[in-house]
Amino acid sequence: MIDLSVRIGNLTLANPVMPASGTFAEGLDKVMDFNRLGAFVTKTITRELRAGNPLPRVVERAGGLINSIGIPSKGVLYFLEHTLPYYAGYKPPLVVSISAPTAEDFAQLAAEMSVPGVDVIEANISCPNIEEDGKAFAMRASSTESVVRLLRAATPLPLWVKLTPNTGDLPDVARAAELAGADALVVANTILAMAIDLETFKPCLGNIMGGLSGPAIKPIVLRQVYQCARTVKIPVIGCGGISTTEDAIEYMLAGAAAVQVGTATFVQPAAMTTIIDGLVRFCERRDIARVADLIGAVLNEESDEVELAWVAPPQ
Amino acid sequence: MIDLSVRIGNLTLANPVMPASGTFAEGLDKVMDFNRLGAFVTKTITRELRAGNPLPRVVERAGGLINSIGIPSKGVLYFLEHTLPYYAGYKPPLVVSISAPTAEDFAQLAAEMSVPGVDVIEANISCPNIEEDGKAFAMRASSTESVVRLLRAATPLPLWVKLTPNTGDLPDVARAAELAGADALVVANTILAMAIDLETFKPCLGNIMGGLSGPAIKPIVLRQVYQCARTVKIPVIGCGGISTTEDAIEYMLAGAAAVQVGTATFVQPAAMTTIIDGLVRFCERRDIARVADLIGAVLNEESDEVELAWVAPPQ
Amino acid sequence: MTIEQTISQAGRATDSAAPWTPSVVGEIAEVISNDCVNAEYRHLVVRCGAVSASAQPGQFFQLLCPHSDGAQPFLRRPMSLYGADPVRGEVEFLYKIAGAGTRGLATLGAGDSVDIMGPLGAGFTLDPSLRHIVAIGRGAGLATLAPLAKAAKANGTRVTAIFSARRPELVLSVDLFTGQGADVIAVTDSEGTSGPAHIERILRGLIAENRCQAFYTCGSSRLLRVQQRLAREFEIPGQVAMEQQMACGIGLCFCCVRDFNVGGEIVSRRVCWDGPVFDMMEALP
């Protein structure tokens, strides 16, 4: 028997596979047994009621999807009255993704969401353009640190912080989140992108720009997970283009303690359970007793010389 | 007759299609008539002799390629004695890509390269990890401004500055390059990425990380070209995942005054001339007299409300 | 504006002792046939498992379209159920070649595999006490209405189907309706019979004869408006199958939202999850 469990801080997950925020909802229980998942992750919730972005909200591109759904939200009350009871019937822990336009609002929302039935707060500080000046908190180490510090003080629950891949300072941002008290990092959200329709000359998305997800971004986010996992001691949860068991393993080798599956579910609705089955088979074939042994197991002899090797390769 | 010419500063190109640095060499004249190209762009040249990075140097991924070729270079003398005379026999202007580890070295190299036969200096300030602290100049507006200022002073030739897509500050960096005297921007280089081999658990590249190119990155770099073109007045040359005529047009609509084709040539060696032929056909079909009319022609009614629309979409 | 996030369409009892079973599957189906119907449409029949074959009129599937000539559609494409046979384990689709995805579908031949996901969404409800209903569709909308004829017949409900198309030779699925004993009226642009005024006249006639106790419609907002007007005037209920660009098809992504007028309030709903069939009076054409 392969031990599939992984630990994220004080929380033990039955297996490392869970959905990515915004790509999961109750409808999926028609396709898979929800009790098989490592965790549930909700669509990001905001305090105020929101309608989301203008249509069209998605456009497909080579190996991926650009979305500008935004965050349509029915608010906190609806969540507490309807969504929370729904998930109470299942075994996997419930991760609630939240977002807010200011650090104070963010902290207040985290406090309101820290109710029985909620197991983890995932702070989506990476949603593009949601902060007042149009930059996400996670673009900079300083804004990351201040919002995470307030969030940390506001909730006794495990706090996962979801970072943006759009910053050039990712390791600094990761370190800031760790310092400020995050229990885990989710790396990462979508990559800001764009598409134009050649018939109409108009942007393909009502919001002009959107976030790219899917296989196309996997090598980029994998690199970011590797960088973050080398930088911080808290667990890193990998998220970006994971569609197959092989993708999930690649992320775990790079340092991810668990993985989130997003866009892949739109193409293969049973992607998550297929990946869990595949993890078992892979570990069996390779004689790996615990899937947790894969975490950070990349064999990387020259790990300290990366930069050097680039500038002055061995002659 | 469609007018294919475009102006980049004071330079008029016969058409907007040219190779991307490092994906072009003399061997391609077996496949296409070099005199059809809008310009030549050389592999980045450094002052010192360099061997490049350890093997393996490329790995393929969904819709793209990760490379860690590095910059194998035979130095300046070899370039002046061999490469320069070779291109002298052709009509298209010669763009020479250069790089150096410090701003002073960079400027000195630009001066040495400003010889008859060279039409443009393309400063590759985006090669990952080539600056001393491992960050490229183009990661920050401040380091961009200082190196471009020295470069500007060092050469009377048109100066194109090639930016990195890995920064979260691209519009600021673009503005800094413009301020410091760049004649055009090339947006962008490869996106830092990684891949791990599941058989060996080793990184697929000898250098561990490398740069992602090809169709996978197109929506990301297209967004960056759009952002830069809205920010600066100098021309922006689009580069990232362009494989087809449609890709080239999408970039021009987003604001690119010309395009560079890289990885696509590895898959379809005649990609550049195929794109040129396709541009003619597209303009004919759509009754567009000058291909230059496509530049920035995206119809974008809400352009001023992008950020706002995301936060508070029209109800 | 309000967003409707219906929590549990199916209302599964999570603490029941019964083991979980899927009610939507992604599966590899075998192509039985994939023939041209007219210049624009093809008819695809596939062999599939029991879950898929239990699809109801008005539901849809998401098809993973084969790659064709370099194009690689990333997302699945929604297609209405055109017919289902739970006994033989078959479902059918009627599709128009519109772009890369449907071009890929058109390359399929008997014996090939195609990845289908379904059944999806909420279909039509057919009150068995209705004696006579009207189905009005245009273009691919007829594909969506087709399975109604059979279901209505099983209920003993008579159907009058009004088919709108650009040209007579593009009128589709007449056989499927007449085969189930439905009356079919074809109207076309080229003959000048498809205008709303003419259709309204036909409908008023049917209403007068008490042959229109409910509207079922799909595929034309112009026709939807006519029906809404008459429905209000004569208090006739109706259902409409709507379309919207989709990604997931199962309520996860919120890209397929449309606005509905629910008692004067504008409500945003997911077409794939809350529909694709909606109360006709709530639809905004």
Place this chain on the structure above:
Amino acid sequence: MTIEQTISQAGRATDSAAPWTPSVVGEIAEVISNDCVNAEYRHLVVRCGAVSASAQPGQFFQLLCPHSDGAQPFLRRPMSLYGADPVRGEVEFLYKIAGAGTRGLATLGAGDSVDIMGPLGAGFTLDPSLRHIVAIGRGAGLATLAPLAKAAKANGTRVTAIFSARRPELVLSVDLFTGQGADVIAVTDSEGTSGPAHIERILRGLIAENRCQAFYTCGSSRLLRVQQRLAREFEIPGQVAMEQQMACGIGLCFCCVRDFNVGGEIVSRRVCWDGPVFDMMEALP
């Protein structure tokens, strides 16, 4: 270390009045046949244009492999020329199913299209004054050497071919050599005849009989080392076809470099452009 950047392999006169014509093309070829040769190898024959069909022994093509079961090889795959017929406009390849790309190739059937790019690289040089040469290959290396037999025969040069394989049934292309009048010696691991000591004995015999005026080899560094030793001892020239992972195949990307020993200096060369055939004494096995 030095990097060799040979500027113009072909030496085109850029100011000549003659219009430009391609000497390398990417083209859609038609599959004539694609048959199993043994458990591991397939033989692909395609109809192509004049430029491709003019390929010379030792040159290679880059094949764009069809997608198969979800895998989508992004880059082309290098394959040595196995045979070319300029009159009929055909080229041939012999390939081993190794991964996604070659698995895709294996799905091709007669009449299908395949995108080939070539001819690429510098092939073998055959001095017509040679009377007797030795060709030694292992595995797919034999594919590379096969066209030599025909070219040698045209020159009146006799060939002794030494074929190394794991098992007798995996020995390939014997017919191609014997059909051109070559002597073939097969050695296999399973029979214990493929060890370097045994091969060295065979070669010393051939050298003694003056039947080894030049070495042509491919596919095994162990065999290369044996030949280099003998070549040094008896001052026999030789050429080796080398492999390296490739992206562009035409000298653009510098991913396929290998080190060579050129008069004591270590020189880095592109296998696709400076080779794939190199002076045997410069190769580092």
